[in-house]
Amino acid sequence: xxxxxxxxxxxxxxxxxxxxxxxxxxxxxxxxxxxxxxxxxxxxxxxxxxxxxxxxxxxxxxxxxxxxxxxxxxxxxxxxxxxxxxxxxxxxxxxxxxxxxxxxxxxxxxxxxxxxxxxxxxxxxxxxxxxxxxxxxxxxxxxxxxxxxxxxxxxxxxxxxxxxxxxxxxxxxxxxxxxxxxxxxxxxxxxxxxxxxxxxxxxxxxxxxxxxxxxxxxxxxxxxxxxxxxxxxxxxxxxxxxxxxxxxxxxxxxxxxxxxxxxxxxxxxxxxx
Amino acid sequence: xxxxxxxxxxxxxxxxxxxxxxxxxxxxxxxxxxxxxxxxxxxxxxxxxxxxxxxxxxxxxxxxxxxxxxxxxxxxxxxxxxxxxxxxxxxxxxxxxxxxxxxxxxxxxxxxxxxxxxxxxxxxxxxxxxxxxxxxxxxxxxxxxxxxxxxxxxxxxxxxxxxxxxxxxxxxxxxxxxxxxxxxxxxxxxxxxxxxxxxxxxxxxxxxxxxxxxxxxxxxxxxxxxxxxxxxxxxxxxxxxxxxxxxxxxxxxxxxxxxxxxxxxxxxxxxxxxxxxxxxxxxxxxxxxxxxxxxxxxxxxxxxxxxxxxxxxxxxxxxxxxxxxxxxxxxxxxxxxxxxxxxxxxxxxxxxxxxxxxxxxxxxxxxxxxxxxxxx
Numbered sequence: 001x002x003x004x005x006x007x008x009x010x011x012x013x014x015x016x017x018x019x020x021x022x023x024x025x026x027x028x029x030x031x032x033x034x035x036x037x038x039x040x041x042x043x044x045x046x047x048x049x050x051x052x053x054x055x056x057x058x059x060x061x062x063x064x065x066x067x068x069x070x071x072x073x074x075x076x077x078x079x080x081x082x083x084x085x086x087x088x089x090x091x092x093x094x095x096x097x098x099x100x101x102x103x104x105x106x107x108x109x110x111x112x113x114x115x116x117x118x119x120x121x122x123x124x125x126x127x128x129x130x131x132x133x134x135x136x137x138x139x140x141x142x143x144x145x146x147x148x149x150x151x152x153x154x155x156x157x158x159x160x161x162x163x164x165x166x167x168x169x170x171x172x173x174x175x176x177x178x179x180x181x182x183x184x185x186x187x188x189x190x191x192x193x194x195x196x197x198x199x200x201x202x203x204x205x206x207x208x209x210x211x212x213x214x215x216x217x218x219x220x221x222x223x224x225x226x227x228x229x230x231x232x233x234x235x236x237x238x239x240x241x242x243x244x245x246x247x248x249x250x251x252x253x254x255x256x257x258x259x260x261x262x263x264x265x266x267x268x269x270x271x272x273x
Numbered sequence: 274x275x276x277x278x279x280x281x282x283x284x285x286x287x288x289x290x291x292x293x294x295x296x297x298x299x300x301x302x303x304x305x306x307x308x309x310x311x312x313x314x315x316x317x318x319x320x321x322x323x324x325x326x327x328x329x330x331x332x333x334x335x336x337x338x339x340x341x342x343x344x345x346x347x348x349x350x351x352x353x354x355x356x357x358x359x360x361x362x363x364x365x366x367x368x369x370x371x372x373x374x375x376x377x378x379x380x381x382x383x384x385x386x387x388x389x390x391x392x393x394x395x396x397x398x399x400x401x402x403x404x405x406x407x408x409x410x411x412x413x414x415x416x417x418x419x420x421x422x423x424x425x426x427x428x429x430x431x432x433x434x435x436x437x438x439x440x441x442x443x444x445x446x447x448x449x450x451x452x453x454x455x456x457x458x459x460x461x462x463x464x465x466x467x468x469x470x471x472x473x474x475x476x477x478x479x480x481x482x483x484x485x486x487x488x489x490x491x492x493x494x495x496x497x498x499x500x501x502x503x504x505x506x507x508x509x510x511x512x513x514x515x516x517x518x519x520x521x522x523x524x525x526x527x528x529x530x531x532x533x534x535x536x537x538x539x540x541x542x543x544x545x546x547x548x549x550x551x552x553x554x555x556x557x558x559x560x561x562x563x564x565x566x567x568x569x570x571x572x573x574x575x576x577x578x579x580x581x582x583x584x585x586x587x588x589x590x591x592x593x594x595x596x597x598x599x600x601x602x603x604x605x606x607x608x609x610x611x612x613x614x615x616x617x618x619x620x621x622x623x624x625x626x627x628x629x630x631x632x633x634x635x636x637x638x639x640x641x642x643x644x645x646x647x648x649x
Contacts, residue, residue, distance in 0.1 A: 104415070107417070
């Protein structure tokens with residue numbers, strides 16, 4: 001059960017930080033003023049005013065303070081463009097996970113210092129042959145205010161490379177999203193994202209103790225979306241993560257339930273007002 | 274498009290690899306080779322064959338690991354691992370065994386900085402070939418910050434290693450299901466070494482075991498019975514073996530209760546009404562016959578340390594890494610639980626318990642030399 005929670009949390013963090021897979025949140029389109037959307041695993045998105053969207057996951061805010069702001073740019077060759085700036089303060093959650101016994105994800109002898117994650121993305125969207133296409137790229141910065149022990153890594157898919165930004169100082173992300181209508185009320189969403197942590201050490205000759213190695217992660221998601229109404233939809237699908245880790249390369253299909261050694265489809269509910 | 278779909282399907286299938294690796298009764302261990310194989314040493318030139326067994330405690334030395342002592346530490350630092358692994362490699366180089374039976378070798382575990390300890394030892398000792406059978410292979414253990422673990426038994430050899438088997442031992446029955454799911458899958462690692470076979474009919478085997486340490490049911494009995502069965506099969510088929518490992522059992526005639534030696538601060542044992550009465554892994558009379566469980570091995574085969582000497586302090590091989598005699602004095606060793614046997618004969622007085630290595634593990638290596646094989 002603990003493992004399930006970890007993977008679901010990892011998935012949640014991915015969605016919060018990736019910011020894709022909710023109504024147009026992956027795109028350059030901005031939530032109109034006063035409108036909002038929310039999902040079980042997805043953040044609350046709110047149109048603060050014309051040209052400014054705020055998103056955050058309120059359920060996790062106390063242990064994982066996080067906020068993202070999206071503002072539009074001028075259109076570029078029939079593309080809508082926007083920039084998104086995200087902030088996350090993972091220290092309280094990580095220190096909660098640094099504990100003895102079941103649920104201890106980080107060595108209890110280690111204390112995580114104050115850390116601030118800042119991500120900036122440039123997003124371009126347009127419709128091509130009835131497919132909503134979004135491309136994005138950006139930089140992630142990990143600001144650490146103290147000593148961060150390399151042994152505090154969490155060697156799990158999704159989580160490892162996001163936390164590695166704090167060890168490395170910065171990282172780069174890019175991705176492509178596609179969404180289109182399949183039949184009447186059913187849509188399909190497919191994305192692929194790359195996270196790259198430059199200068200991360202490599203295992204091999206002369207480097208046996210490799211707490212920091214494995215510099216990339218590719219994340220792919222496919223969701224089938226049933227639009228029940230203009231205010232509610234249900235999504236199901238999978239997330240596939242393939243990357244290089246301190247222990248080597250690994251591909252993992254999520255959500256994965258360890259005790260029964262089985263993948264289960266991701267199910268998400270989303271509301272829009 | 275078709276290729277893309279096939280690739281996606283392959284990735285999806287590969288993404289469903291088990292979180293905890295379970296093993297069939299018989300499986301094939303992983304093989305390794307030194308980066309630079311010494312062509313001179315890989316051929317048997319005659320003379321004695323030196324064999325060594327060592328539970329190397331995943332290369333952390335006397336690190337205060339929380340899982341097997343009164344320690345509180347979890348993930349070892351780079352300096353501890355580097356210094357210990359270098360010292361282990363140097364020790365093996367100085368002792369210069371032909372065959373090494375290792376227990377508790379890490380292969381990409383977070384607690385030891387993801388070292389491939391098998392490959393490191395092959396690259397930094399005169400040993401050329403290795404096989405590895407995992408005892409504990411879990412993607413992520415969500416307790417105490419352990420994370421990923423892969424620990425196992427290994428056989429390293431100067432000579433090429435032939436067909437090898439990982440033989441699964443019975444799991445403990447005294448644990449709840451969730452604990453057993455993440456727990457160890459102990460095994461016996463059996464390898465043929467063709468270079469040392471005296472004829473095509475008389476094969477040479479190395480057999481390595483790490484039996485259960487903490488079981489309070491009859492698991493240890495099952496492990497030793499299985500071990501004897503494997504050795505007896507080799508012997509009755511007319512083949513020869515060198516074998517040993519960490520049997521987690523004391524020799525006949527030894528003290529059977531080490532609870533008070535191993536007690537940690539805040540623990541209570543030998544108190545009526547307090548459960549458990551004995552400390553797990555420190556009491557060697559959990560089932561009828563446990564104190565003499567190794568007697569058949571001594572009756573049937575030649576031990577590296579002769580039976581007359583097995584209970585002498587100079588042949589003790591273990592004490593928990595944080596075991597203390599007083600405020601400052603560490604108890605280095607107080608029992609023998611590691612062994613070497615053969616169905617040939619060890620050279621007289623060649624058996625040696627290397628107690629000088631106490632800083633490198635909570636177990637001491639044992640070595641012995643087989644008589645000249647060509648005279649067999």
